[in-house]
Amino acid sequence: xxxxxxxxxxxxxxxxxxxxxxIALALMVAGxxxxxxxxxSPDTLVLVHVVCIGWLSVAMCGALLQFVxxxxxxxxxxxxxxxxxxxxxxxxLTLLIAGFLALxxxxxxxxxxxxxxxxxxxxxxxxxxxxxxxxxWLRPAGPIRFVLVGLVSLCVTVAFGAVFxxxxxxxxxxxxxxxxxxxxxxxxxxxxxxxxxxxxxxxSYRLLSMFMLSPEVDDRKSGTTLVAGALAMAVTVMGxxxxxxxxxxxxxxxxxxxxxxxxxxxxxxxxxxxIFRGRMRRHLELNTRMAILSFTSLxxxxxxxxxxxxxxxxxxxxxxxxxLAVFGWLSGLVxxxxxxxxxxxxxxETYGPVMGRAPTPRVxxxxxxxxxxxxxxTYYTAVWLGTLMLLAxxxxxxxxxxxxxSIGIAGIVREVVRTRRLAxxxxxxxxxxxxxxxxxxFAKT
Amino acid sequence: MRNELVERMRDALRVVIDPExxxxxxxxxxxxxxxxxxxxxxxxxxATTPGCPAAGFLKExxxxxxxxxxxxxxxEVVMTFDPAWNPSLIEHAARAELGFAAVN
Numbered sequence: 001x002x003x004x005x006x007x008x009x010x011x012x013x014x015x016x017x018x019x020x021x022x023i024a025l026a027l028m029v030a031g032x033x034x035x036x037x038x039x040x041s042p043d044t045l046v047l048v049h050v051v052c053i054g055w056l057s058v059a060m061c062g063a064l065l066q067f068v069x070x071x072x073x074x075x076x077x078x079x080x081x082x083x084x085x086x087x088x089x090x091x092x093l094t095l096l097i098a099g100f101l102a103l104x105x106x107x108x109x110x111x112x113x114x115x116x117x118x119x120x121x122x123x124x125x126x127x128x129x130x131x132x133x134x135x136x137w138l139r140p141a142g143p144i145r146f147v148l149v150g151l152v153s154l155c156v157t158v159a160f161g162a163v164f165x166x167x168x169x170x171x172x173x174x175x176x177x178x179x180x181x182x183x184x185x186x187x188x189x190x191x192x193x194x195x196x197x198x199x200x201x202x203x204s205y206r207l208l209s210m211f212m213l214s215p216e217v218d219d220r221k222s223g224t225t226l227v228a229g230a231l232a233m234a235v236t237v238m239g240x241x242x243x244x245x246x247x248x249x250x251x252x253x254x255x256x257x258x259x260x261x262x263x264x265x266x267x268x269x270x271x272x273x274x275i276f277r278g279r280m281r282r283h284l285e286l287n288t289r290m291a292i293l294s295f296t297s298l299x300x301x302x303x304x305x306x307x308x309x310x311x312x313x314x315x316x317x318x319x320x321x322x323x324l325a326v327f328g329w330l331s332g333l334v335x336x337x338x339x340x341x342x343x344x345x346x347x348x349e350t351y352g353p354v355m356g357r358a359p360t361p362r363v364x365x366x367x368x369x370x371x372x373x374x375x376x377x378t379y380y381t382a383v384w385l386g387t388l389m390l391l392a393x394x395x396x397x398x399x400x401x402x403x404x405x406s407i408g409i410a411g412i413v414r415e416v417v418r419t420r421r422l423a424x425x426x427x428x429x430x431x432x433x434x435x436x437x438x439x440x441x442f443a444k445t
Numbered sequence: 446m447r448n449e450l451v452e453r454m455r456d457a458l459r460v461v462i463d464p465e466x467x468x469x470x471x472x473x474x475x476x477x478x479x480x481x482x483x484x485x486x487x488x489x490x491x492a493t494t495p496g497c498p499a500a501g502f503l504k505e506x507x508x509x510x511x512x513x514x515x516x517x518x519x520x521e522v523v524m525t526f527d528p529a530w531n532p533s534l535i536e537h538a539a540r541a542e543l544g545f546a547a548v549n
Binding site: 069070071073211213281282344348351352355357359362365 | 462465467493495496497500501502505508509511532545
């Protein structure tokens, strides 16, 4: 196969993900969930799942549907599964959220919504895992190994989540109740650490090398980073289940996992620094400059974790720690790369078919980086201020920071829509050689 | 005469750009070889990576642009990744224009 096909539904995944992100931001601005409510309150569960499933996981799945075939140089196992999977994820999350609202008394006590929502999510993620997993398995080398470990972690996360959902509805039996009582950290670490972070790391290796024309990270080096990350996940999940079974508490397991997690971040930092040092393109595009702010947030998260643990304040401040990881590191990186991926795919869809027949613009001509950069800076500044406000115990100021984040995101989304609309392309080149304008929410392939 | 035709084809191929690098595929060193025999042209070319979604469009674009050159009757484009492309294949002038670091 020469050249992966353009993924038809990646834009739809991105659009749905951004819609969920706006819902999450609206909740934060309105003061629903943490920090106004406890971390384990139903309102916080709503907020956390909107962010982690609706925004981050859906965006990541959309990116992987395009990216895995590029890495493996093979078509997806079942391209036609992408849209039904998106439907299942949207419906499943909606029902799960309704279930949490029922749990908190905001809806009638229809707790059966929780297992129903979890089952649909299980089906949606199941299709994604099989589709991507069977494709990725054809060439398990380089960054694709991170994606495979990420997919395994996704399975673990969803399995934990399903057990919790059944247990909350009273259908989980004694095992479900035990897991629900102590397994929450395992679910969160597998999701944020294994699925989202390891996958983002793997994808970033390739994207950074590709966009900066830098040599690929040596497989042995990135392999060491992956082993540390995979060990952290294995210790968390297997050690955590064993500790829960033995009723011995999770402290030892989580301490070992934290050390391995820190080692993973340090090794990843070494790898990324090597990519930057070896780059041929001296000028950094906006997406790469903004990715640096995301890496800075990851380093900041690690440092914050060390400081909080050493001052015995981790438990009290875990919300701030997770917030920085989710919005500074993961969301920041996803937004920066989404900005670039949309421009690249839009170019391919619009101008690829007319190449050779007429002069075409460059990918860079589809975006206005100077204008977009202020929205990214607004977003990151708001995230860092929001983290400080959480640490300082200032919920009102945190809501103001969330409002500023919303402004930044709205600006970024406006730029992305302009890219899809070819609004920044010079008129003489916009629909050159009979090119046809792309649809906003899917690719006309 | 034949060399002249090859040169005209190289010029025509410059309308095809790598979308990411924003530069034409000739000066980026993507065109490995052009041969013409009795109007039948054969272009051997590459792209940055085999899986890149642009690779298929680059191949098609090269065929489209070459076919427009007077004297060319048919075009066959062969995409190869052996040897793999690397930045040292970029023409000096293009390298400077793209703001690249020095490469061997």
